[in-house]
Amino acid sequence: MGKGRAPCCDKSKVRAGPWSPAEDLRLINFIQKHGHSNWRALPKQAGLLRCGKSCRLRWINYLRPDLKRGDFTPQEEQTIINLHGSIGNKWSKIATHLPGRTDNEIKNVWNTHLKKKLLTGKRTSVDNCNQTQAKHWKTDCSASSSCASSSITFDSPSTSCASSLSNRTNEASEYSKPDATNPRLNLDDENIIIPPNFDIDFWEFLESLDPLLKSTRTEQNGVNQDFNDVPITAENVNSQEVELRRSLSYLEKELGLTSDDGDNLLFKDQEMNLDAEMICSHSWEWVYSSS
DNA sequence: AACATTTGCAACCGCATCTAA
DNA sequence: TTTAGATGCGGTTGCAAATGT
Structure with missing residues (x-):
């Protein structure tokens, strides 16, 4: 054994630096469903190439729902x-x-x-x-x-x-933060269409833009499969839709995408819009519509 | 317009503390 | 009581954006 404290994780196998929207969404979605009782295990379970400390920090300092944004009074x-x-x-x-x-x-x-x-x-x-x-x-x-x-x-x-x-x-x-504050998540000038059935396909969609994440998906054990491999029944479809809408509402709030007048963010249509041209051109589009 | 400097802040690092075996 | 692993905390850094020259 070498001297000194063992590193908290294998630095060669984790990603560092700014978090991508895909990683944020994955972390939010995971914590919403499973909580964060074990930060060390979380990245692997969530399919994130991050160390637990990094996930914890990201959640506490930026993603958790009770954060207040904007000016310090x-x-x-x-x-x-x-x-x-x-x-x-x-x-x-x-x-x-x-x-x-x-x-x-x-x-x-x-x-x-x-x-x-x-x-x-x-x-x-x-x-x-x-x-x-x-x-x-x-x-x-x-x-x-x-x-x-x-x-x-x-x-x-x-x-x-x-x-x-x-x-x-x-x-x-x-020194007030700009509104939906993190410029990395301020998507005003970028347009994204999120497919409605993102539990499975949305991650693949995001990962298609984020090759480092893609590689982990096949390695992750257990948790994601648990909630992705639910048998498709009418009941499950309904409950998944409810869950999906709840998740989306949450994510909208998280990402500051709810319009000022309270309009909900909904998908313009219910089909995945993943044509190669859009992906290649990075012409994302969040689509707003009044409920 | 181009370059230099300053500023703000997300994220990292390493030590301290807690907890369970 | 000891020990190892997990989590919390505070200091610091890196980098993009803003500002100055």
């Missing part, structure tokens, strides 16, 4: 600042006070925005203080210490402190 910022002041870099603890926010997200916001705000704010405060001190130097030498130790709060991104700190013109409101 001034109240949330204040909560982070206050909690960080009292407990430090305990991001997961801080996250428990901000429902729908992840420790990673909070950490990023702190490192990229709030810390700078506080630092610059303090500097500004000290500068202001120094100016004040200069004015009153002859009469009040205690001014500087009291100013330097004063706490800074930011009631909103547009307060004078926040707005004066940014190098970037729109930074005050910029």
Whole structure:
């Protein structure tokens, strides 16, 4: 045995880097049906070429349904600042006070925005203080210490402190994530038609675009086959359709594809649209229709 | 327009902690 | 009590997009 800790998984057999929509859908679908009681076993059972830690991270930080998206509110910022002041870099603890926010997200916001705000704010405060001190130097030498130790709060991104700190013109409101937020999943400029019977064929469809996944499908044992090899009966077809629609509704929400007025995402027609031309041209199309 | 720099954030890494045998 | 495996956590990195020159 070599020295050191054994790696959590065989790095040569797993995929790293950004997650593809196909992988996301596969993970969401699997966890919806089977939960995530065992992260280490999950990738294999779900047919994902990822290590368990990577799956867990992806689910917790991006895919789980209770995540809140969009701007951190001034109240949330204040909560982070206050909690960080009292407990430090305990991001997961801080996250428990901000429902729908992840420790990673909070950490990023702190490192990229709030810390700078506080630092610059303090500097500004000290500068202001120094100016004040200069004015009153002859009469009040205690001014500087009291100013330097004063706490800074930011009631909103547009307060004078926040707005004066940014190098970037729109930074005050910029750290909000864009809507359906992850650009990798923001399919506005890409069009995808998802076949309705995706339990079986949809994965193959996605995998046709994702050769690395395809290779794992034949290797995976058990779980997928369990729910894919259900005998086709009228009852099963109905229940599968219900399940399918539930899954789709869920996925729409996950991917931010539900239109603002609440329209459901439905498939334009019930036939798979997998012609080679479409696949080759990558001209995907999410099809919206009012229910 | 082209290149350089900065920014934001998803994802990775490795250590800490928990848990079951 | 010990040990090994699984999970959680926080620090850090890589890269794409935005911005500046």
